[in-house]
Amino acid sequence: MPTTATLYYAPDGFDTGRAKLMGRHAAGEGMLGGLVRHAGFDRMVALCGSEADAAAFRAQVAGFDPAMPAETLGAAELPRLAETGCLMLPGPDLSGFAWRRRRESRQAAFSLTGITHTIASASAMDAIAGLLVAPVQPWDALVCTSSAVQGAVRRLFQGEAHYLARRLGASRIEGPALPVIPLGVDTTALAPDPAARAEWRARLRVSAQDILVLHHGRLSFHAKGHPLPMFLGLARAAAAAPAGARVVLLLSGWFADAHQRRAFTEMAKALAPGLAIRLVERPETGTTLRAAADLFTLLSDNVQESFGLAPVEALAAGLPVVGTDWDGLRDTVRHGVTGFRVPTLLAGPMDDLAARHDTGMDSYDSYIGGIAQFTAVDVGAAEAAFAALIGDAGLRARMAAAARADALARYDWAVVVRQYHALWAEQATLRRAGRGERAAPLRGEEPMPRRPDPGRLFADYPSGRLAPETRLVLAPGLADAAAALARVQALLAVTGIAARRELLPSTESFQMLLEGLEAGPATAGALLAGTPPGRAPRLHRALAWLVKVDVLRQARDAA
Incomplete structure (x- = not known):
């Protein structure tokens, strides 16, 4: 193909x-x-x-x-x-x-x-x-x-x-x-890997009986997902976990700055003091890390999110997803089949936030953070979703299989392409x-009205314009085309004489123009007669430059 x-x-x-x-x-x-x-x-x-x-x-x-x-x-x-x-x-x-x-x-x-x-x-x-x-x-x-x-x-x-x-x-x-x-995602690279699972769980000090919940991506309370519903919901669900099963939250990703790190740390201590938490920061965020987890969560509440790639990667890794009923997750997580979608609630009006951002009073981060502050995630529903998956190994297995199958069917790059x-x-x-072209340009119309030909846009600036009927003549002291061409070459050797040398024509083209004036004054149109259309604009402009450097003059100025 x-x-x-x-x-x-x-x-x-x-x-x-x-x-x-x-x-x-x-x-x-x-x-x-x-x-x-x-x-x-x-x-x-x-x-x-x-x-x-x-x-x-x-x-x-x-x-x-x-x-x-x-x-x-x-x-x-x-x-x-x-x-x-x-x-x-x-x-x-x-x-x-x-x-x-x-x-x-x-x-x-x-x-x-x-x-x-x-x-x-x-x-x-x-x-x-x-x-x-x-x-x-x-x-x-x-x-x-x-x-x-x-x-x-x-x-x-x-x-x-x-x-x-x-x-x-x-x-x-x-x-x-x-x-x-x-x-799309690379479902082959994301396939469940038992060896990587054992290696990561040993490194993270997570036993085979423990239930590892993965949150992967940017760790940002204002630009990705506020962690409060995750901390509260998981902590409460973990308290009712089956005997012998410890719930561990794995935060994988990167903090934008020290403020975000401090906020996550303090919220975890305040909201989920008994919850076991592991942190894996970049660069250890490769695809094999997902193999260690039993389920994935992203409780996004941010308008900056539009699709949610990390949850789809989790589906491809065979992980049930507890996500929000929000933006792209509404398409990707099949509620009750590949995971659970937690209801969200958006407040309003927020015209003042739009206005403050538009005028520069609020930065983009402040703008999206303000919207997120008034976007609620149902903590009770999050707790129930976590509890259902934590308490039922069979449900986790069924949803894991469905998640992997769904990713293969809908999100593998081969399918998306x-x-x-x-x-x-x-x-x-x-x-x-060839039908239905909108606003096809008319003959002679500026194809790009906001960026027109400057020769037409600024037509009121000069005394006049170089037109086809403009009569030109060799400047005084130049007896023939050879003398005029020698002056051109001498001028071009002086730094600054032609700021955009690449816009001027070749020496042969200059010679052709100048030879057309050896017999006396001629119009610009006559000098360009027979020139191929593609070359004519470049040569027409060159005539103006020759007047600029006093190699040519308008015929009325020759005396």
Whole structure:
């Protein structure tokens, strides 16, 4: 199968070796690995902003599969995206490339496909709302990783569309398609591993009879999940555990700072003083750690969460999940089958939090922390879920088997990549149909109204403009084209004479222009007559530069 998509690659979106690891980094790395292994591409292709990024892409692809060819395109090669038909972006901002496509290519030359991660930040919300005024087309898509995120994106679209309709009288306001496709995981790497289980449990001083509950990810009370429901629910459930079974909570992950570490430590002492707790911090957060656990928990209460990759990794590892009935977990955890979803309650109104964040009075962390503070997780339901799994080994075994089977069927990258292939095929069908293009540029219209040709935008600045009818002549003292060309070459040898030398034409082109003036004054149009359309703008500008450096003058100034 030929390659059907190009990735926009910047290392930040695919790097899990960074100090401040976020879900989008793990998701990006996982998607790249999933495409290398399961997409059936004949080569991996990336659009890169620099040679350093291109080298990083080639190295990362080789790390997944040394035999996979890796091809990179430079920023100036956007039209070549038609070769694969789609540009995959690691975030929701399609606007910049939609405008570039309108300027540099046919709109139906290729599709754009973005993906949501967190959509709570101001920049993400601005990017999503901006899609309604950007030149996105029916063959473009913003992939939502969960149905909850899809609902939030639609609300952003609805609010922006209502404003545009009232402000501008717009009657047809359309964004990209919003398919729901989950993130995937490497189910082979996450398979239960009895040897790793024995090794980790020995290292953690956890016996075969103990019940180990794993919480993995960022340890953040304001940006991931407040630990109070987990500490209270587990401590109470642990008190009623079967005889001889000790409940141990394993916190695996990383603290953002000393304040988070102190908060988790103090809350654990205050809320669950009798609960056995282990802590494994980076770098010991490899996939084999999950093999040690008997169940997994993530009681997320944060709008920064949008999918929840860690619970899906836990399902793939054969762990029942106690999660919240919240965002992406509502799609991934099958209540009563692969685990339990704990009810959540969101307060309101919170317009003041939105306003404070918008004006810069509150940081992003303060904004999401404020929302989380007024989001409740049902502690009683969490306790009941923990108690059910702690007290019934048979239930744990049944849910573990169901969890693994569900991950294989729904979240293995091979399964997820097939959904992307179906999306790319649908986008290609729409492009080939060539109908329904929104706001196709008219002849002579600026393709990018906010970034127009500066020669037209600033037309009121100069005394006049170099037009086809402008008559030019060699400057006084220049007897012929040879003398004029010699002056050009001497000037170009002086530092600063031409700040952007690469924008000027070749010596041969200068000679051609100057020879056209040996017989006397000529118009700019006459000098460029017969020039191929692709070269004409460059030569037209060069005439103005020759006037700038006093090699040419306007004919009326010659005397």
